Amino acid sequence: NAGVMQNPRHLVRRRGQEARLRCSPMKGHSHVYWYRQLPEEGLKFMVYLQKENIIDESGMPKERFSAEFPKEGPSILRIQQVVRGDSAAYFCASSQTSAGGGETQYFGPGTRLLVL
Amino acid sequence: AQSVTQLDSQVPVFEEAPVELRCNYSSSVSVYLFWYVQYPNQGLQLLLKYLSGSTLVKSINGFEAEFNKSQTSFHLRKPSVHISDTAEYFCAVSERSGGSNYKLTFGKGTLLTVNP
Numbered sequence: 001n002a003g004v005m006q007n008p009r010h011l012v013r014r015r016g017q018e019a020r021l022r023c024s025p026m027k028g029h030s031h032v033y034w035y036r037q038l039p040e041e042g043l044k045f046m047v048y049l050q051k052e053n054i055i056d057e058s059g060m061p062k063e064r065f066s067a068e069f070p071k072e073g074p075s076i077l078r079i080q081q082v083v084r085g086d087s088a089a090y091f092c093a094s095s096q097t098s099a100g101g102g103e104t105q106y107f108g109p110g111t112r113l114l115v116l
Numbered sequence: 117a118q119s120v121t122q123l124d125s126q127v128p129v130f131e132e133a134p135v136e137l138r139c140n141y142s143s144s145v146s147v148y149l150f151w152y153v154q155y156p157n158q159g160l161q162l163l164l165k166y167l168s169g170s171t172l173v174k175s176i177n178g179f180e181a182e183f184n185k186s187q188t189s190f191h192l193r194k195p196s197v198h199i200s201d202t203a204e205y206f207c208a209v210s211e212r213s214g215g216s217n218y219k220l221t222f223g224k225g226t227l228l229t230v231n232p
Contacts (some may be wrong), residue, residue: 002157003159007157013208031218033218033220035222040224041224042120042122042206042222042223042224042225043160043206043220043222044207044222045219045220047223048218048219056216056218056219058216059219084130091159091160093160095218100209100218101148101211101212101213101217101218102148102165102167102210103218104162104165105162105218105220106162107152107159107160108159109157109158109159109160110159
């Protein structure tokens with residue numbers, strides 16, 4: 001059973017460009033979470049999605065950031081008009097359920113975004 | 117809201133020595149507790165978690181952690197480390213109840229370096 005897949009693993013963008021980060025959850029998992037790790041910081045929750053639904057986007061910056069998890073295909077985290085402060089590692093996680101709390105989230109290897 | 121403090125950003129030890137990685141948390145509600153490990157260029161992997169029951173939890177590779185409610189701590193220990201334990205270790209919490217119990221709050225991580 002393949003783990004959580006993320007691509008690309010490394011992404012370089014110039015200021016003002018768009019970044020698209022992809023995440024394929026583990027087989028059988030319908031819950032996807034995105035976290036961001038800024039330099040010298042711990043991972044911070046950004047958004048929680050189920051198929052075709054955004055459940056909680058309370059950790060997403062209000063502008064330029066969006067996420068989706070379509071019925072078919074991977075989850076996408078999209079950053080428009082990137083700025084240097086967006087440089088970070090972006091991790092995707094998936095779980096089989098979220099009911100009851102304590103559910104193990106399985107993490108992908110991350111996408112390291114560098115904005116020049 | 118919760119917060120997690122990992123008191124040591126780096127812990128260097130010699131092979132076969134014991135190690136303790138410290139984690140304290142702050143929360144206004146009851147929490148679940150997790151330790152994740154990140155090997156170089158890989159995603160986070162769950163090492164162990166405390167949900168309920170015995171306050172001492174163990175992983176398959178010799179790590180253990182003890183939940184101490186009065187001290188709000190969840191320190192990670194191993195009696196004898198190997199070179200292969202070199203990695204970054206993250207402590208995390210999530211709420212036990214409420215609408216956001218899927219949301220993990222992470223510490224900044226502790227880099228464990230095991231030297232020969």
